[in-house]
Amino acid sequence: MHTVTSIHSKQDYEDVLREASSYFENEPEPGFVEGQRFEMLMSLIEDYEVSEFDSASAHKAAQT
Template sequence: MEIRPIHTDDDYQVALREVSAYFDNEPEPGTPEGDRFEVLLTLVEAYEARHFPIDLPDPVEAIKFRMEQGGLAPKDLVPAIGRLNRVYEILARKRPLTLNMIWRLHEQFGIPAESLIRPTKLSASA
């Protein structure tokens, strides 16, 4: 069977079935089957990116996710954000992140800058 671009949902379903068969017994890279697997994955990923885009989380959600992932407490963010009350204001959406905070959160905690630079919806009581 030849590899073709994925243009329709039917093409996508066929490619998914073929790719999923490889997950149980992944072929060696550099072999004909390995190359086929890699090309099919690339096609599926491109189709999904175009038809099912995943939006980045807002900055506060990105920070909270990293805190949960790393077992961090608000006090752990003080070096990147500033005083503890400022950390709580950020997490409560009462204050936006500054460029310096964004840079430090990215550098110190590995939070993707793309997520941190999105506008945050401040709470109504801010």
């Protein structure tokens, strides 16, 4: 497990998604290290998706 502070590329995004998906099979307890890591990963994923997918939608809308 390496320290992730942000997602800068599609590869970073895929790596973080892969790690986060492992927690869905065995959800960690909130308040423990694993639970904190899971929450941080989900926050990074949400921030990236809002940034990337909202930008893509806005760009598509501007082209029409």
